[in-house]
Amino acid sequence: MGSDADPVEGVVATIARSASEIRQGLVGRRGKSDRENPSGETQAEADVWADELLADRLTSIDGVAQYASEERSDVIDCEDTAYCVAVDPLDGSSNLTSNNTMGTVFGIYDEPLPAPGSALVAAGFVLYGPITTMTYARDGTVTKYELTGGERSIVESNVTVPDDPLVYGFGGRVPHWTDGFREYVREIESNPDHKLRYGGAMIGDVNQVLTYGGIFAYPALEDSPRGKLRLQFEGNPIAYVIESAGGRSSDGDRSILEIEPTDVHERVPLHVGNAELIERLEDALA
Numbered sequence: 001m002g003s004d005a006d007p008v009e010g011v012v013a014t015i016a017r018s019a020s021e022i023r024q025g026l027v028g029r030r031g032k033s034d035r036e037n038p039s040g041e042t043q044a045e046a047d048v049w050a051d052e053l054l055a056d057r058l059t060s061i062d063g064v065a066q067y068a069s070e071e072r073s074d075v076i077d078c079e080d081t082a083y084c085v086a087v088d089p090l091d092g093s094s095n096l097t098s099n100n101t102m103g104t105v106f107g108i109y110d111e112p113l114p115a116p117g118s119a120l121v122a123a124g125f126v127l128y129g130p131i132t133t134m135t136y137a138r139d140g141t142v143t144k145y146e147l148t149g150g151e152r153s154i155v156e157s158n159v160t161v162p163d164d165p166l167v168y169g170f171g172g173r174v175p176h177w178t179d180g181f182r183e184y185v186r187e188i189e190s191n192p193d194h195k196l197r198y199g200g201a202m203i204g205d206v207n208q209v210l211t212y213g214g215i216f217a218y219p220a221l222e223d224s225p226r227g228k229l230r231l232q233f234e235g236n237p238i239a240y241v242i243e244s245a246g247g248r249s250s251d252g253d254r255s256i257l258e259i260e261p262t263d264v265h266e267r268v269p270l271h272v273g274n275a276e277l278i279e280r281l282e283d284a285l286a
Helices: 007-025 045-058 179-189 202-212 231-244 275-285
Strands: 032-036 042-044 064-069 083-091 102-109 120-128 132-138 141-148 151-156 167-170 214-218 248-250 270-273
Touching: 007 045, 007 064, 007 083, 007 102, 007 120, 007 132, 007 141, 007 151, 032 045, 042 045, 045 064, 045 083, 064 231, 083 231, 102 202, 102 231, 120 202, 120 231, 132 231, 141 231, 167 179, 167 202, 179 275, 202 214, 202 231, 202 270, 214 275, 231 248, 231 270, 248 275, 270 275
Parallel strands: 064 083, 167 214
Antiparallel strands: 032 042, 083 102, 102 120, 120 132, 132 141, 141 151, 214 270, 248 270
């Protein structure tokens, strides 16, 4: 890619073009590898393969200074000094066994990693559902595309979180929820207008919230006070998309995008959705 091209668009276009190949490459790679990621989770063969594919392609883009992934310990430093890309190559890879939804999450920062969400210039996710789609946020606007044959077709511009919340999904084992979060869940579940949607892949559940309104959370747990999700690869990019769509994010106290990270693989409690539901959540956890 030439130096006069927009590196941010180059990253997004490369991920979009790679999506169909990643999806097709899942076939025959549903088993576990003999490796663990930096968070101590056993990697699927597809995790390793998708990471290597994206690392090779994204680090070759002029203007990409760093590549970091949930699947590798070290950040790859490139010769350029512009943008830093953090990805979760295959979010929800545990769903490979049951052949359920998964996706790819990415964030593009203009500061060296680890970086706060305020340093994001763009973020988004690819969803490998019945149709492969990309949801992409930049400059306060969210656009949804269908991906076919490496091409992007806009299916919705100026995406916003619907005003009337409909769906909810909460991660973590119920016995490990904190008392405050458990009380909040009871309140949400007591509303007959709310519907449970939880599929075991963050990206699918967040997409439901973006489509129908509501809340998704993987909260702080009694045995994991920082939750499960990673700030650089999942928390920041998803918070950026939801906030760009008019919703809110929170770690239980403040916007995810305000957190100053100290480690590339740092975890964060994640709560995203309609502003009113997030405000009530923060009140419940205070």
